Amino acid sequence: MTRLGLLRGDGIGPEIVPATVTVIEAAVAAAGCEPIEWVDLPTGWAGLEEAGTTLPERTHTALAELPGWVTGPHDSSAYPQPWRSRLSPHGDLRQRFELYANIRPVRNLPGVRGVVDGMDLAFARENTEGFYSDRAVVAGTGEMMPTADVALSTGIFTRRRATQIAHAACALARQRRGRVTVVHKAHVLGLTMGLYLDVAREVAASYPDVTLDEVHVDAATVHLVRNPGRFDVLMTENMHGDILSDLAGELAGALGLSPSLNAGDDKAMAQAAHGSAPDIAGQGIANPTGLILSAELLLRWLEDHGHGEGLARAADHVRDGVERALREGRGTRDLGGQDSTGSFAQAVADAITA
Numbered sequence: 001m002t003r004l005g006l007l008r009g010d011g012i013g014p015e016i017v018p019a020t021v022t023v024i025e026a027a028v029a030a031a032g033c034e035p036i037e038w039v040d041l042p043t044g045w046a047g048l049e050e051a052g053t054t055l056p057e058r059t060h061t062a063l064a065e066l067p068g069w070v071t072g073p074h075d076s077s078a079y080p081q082p083w084r085s086r087l088s089p090h091g092d093l094r095q096r097f098e099l100y101a102n103i104r105p106v107r108n109l110p111g112v113r114g115v116v117d118g119m120d121l122a123f124a125r126e127n128t129e130g131f132y133s134d135r136a137v138v139a140g141t142g143e144m145m146p147t148a149d150v151a152l153s154t155g156i157f158t159r160r161r162a163t164q165i166a167h168a169a170c171a172l173a174r175q176r177r178g179r180v181t182v183v184h185k186a187h188v189l190g191l192t193m194g195l196y197l198d199v200a201r202e203v204a205a206s207y208p209d210v211t212l213d214e215v216h217v218d219a220a221t222v223h224l225v226r227n228p229g230r231f232d233v234l235m236t237e238n239m240h241g242d243i244l245s246d247l248a249g250e251l252a253g254a255l256g257l258s259p260s261l262n263a264g265d266d267k268a269m270a271q272a273a274h275g276s277a278p279d280i281a282g283q284g285i286a287n288p289t290g291l292i293l294s295a296e297l298l299l300r301w302l303e304d305h306g307h308g309e310g311l312a313r314a315a316d317h318v319r320d321g322v323e324r325a326l327r328e329g330r331g332t333r334d335l336g337g338q339d340s341t342g343s344f345a346q347a348v349a350d351a352i353t354a
């Protein structure tokens with residue numbers, strides 16, 4: 001029996017999370033696995049209501065015992081103070097559980113017109129430090145103003161994290177086409193990005209079946225538009241990965257369809273790449289695909305890490321079900337379709353069961 005956490009989140013979260021559960025349950029049954037046992041836990045506004053905090057202690061304690069969870073997005077910028085200025089619930093979970101690798105596959109999907117074709121790549125984005133250094137140190141201390149007219153921001157690169165993300169990138173490339181492109185700016189940021197680039201070279205050298213290629217971050221934007229087929233796995237620091245993965249997702253026509261997995265050595269969190277979309281919350285029109293495909297990544301990760309048999313097969317069912325539903329012209333309004341959040345999820349579940 002695999003037990004997984006379920007964090008409904010804010011905004012469209014309480015709509016896309018149950019839709020994702022519908023699909024996972026159909027896929028797990030089709031793969032002949034035991035049903036998943038869900039542990040429903042409050043975060044965000046639900047946490048504020050229940051326990052006066054956006055990440056209640058009972059949620060943290062329960063997650064510490066679980067190998068993974070599915071989470072909806074958080075509407076952190078709308079929280080009352082002091083929560084608005086603190087690390088978001090996801091930021092907190094990434095730090096506490098050392099979910100250092102943000103894995104973001106991006107590819108063209110059938111039935112969805114992208115700006116470019118031929119995109120089938122994955123980001124291995126460092127998720128806890130780099131130029132979003134407030135994630136790495138005490139929240140809020142990554143930036144400072146020594147005078148009213150001067151603002152400073154710190155970038156933190158540690159050998160430990162660079163090594164971890166380089167191994168994550170190489171391991172991912174091994175399951176794909178065997179190529180890692182390290183994205184950097186070491187000719188300008190010699191010490192920080194220099195350390196990161198050196199570590200990437202060292203680690204990649206220990207994977208004889210993986211080829212390492214090096215690209216400056218600005219050149220990476222050009223290649224993503226002109227020739228995305230040259231990329232397999234892109235290893236990036238935190239901020240570069242944030243920006244490039246949104247660009248790639250939108251170029252593939254699919255930012256709202258983009259999945260992500262926040263993975264550490266012993267836990268993983270499935271989270272769509274998009275936000276809480278408060279403008280459309282409660283209307284039943286949100287597209288659940290990004291989170292459904294994030295759950296696919298989580299199922300694969302769980303099987304790879306020994307947390308259940310047959311879950312990779314269930315993950316294949318999730319992917320095939322989504323593709324079949326999209327190919328048949330099903331989809332939510334943002335894709336020009338007629339489906340509600342629930343009816344699209346049901347179409348995917350039906351495609352799996354059929």
Ligand code: ATP
Pocket residue numbers: 012073074075256274275276277278279280285286287288290334
């Ligand atoms: P955050 O700061 O939480 O990342 P954001 O400002 O990036 O938020 P999103 O919440 O991602 O914004 O929403 C951006 C736009 O995309 C909004 O108009 C929203 O309605 C739309 N959107 C986001 N996710 C979805 C979805 N799953 N289905 C349909 N539309 C979506």
Ligand code: MG
Pocket residue numbers: 274275
């Ligand atoms: Mg956003």
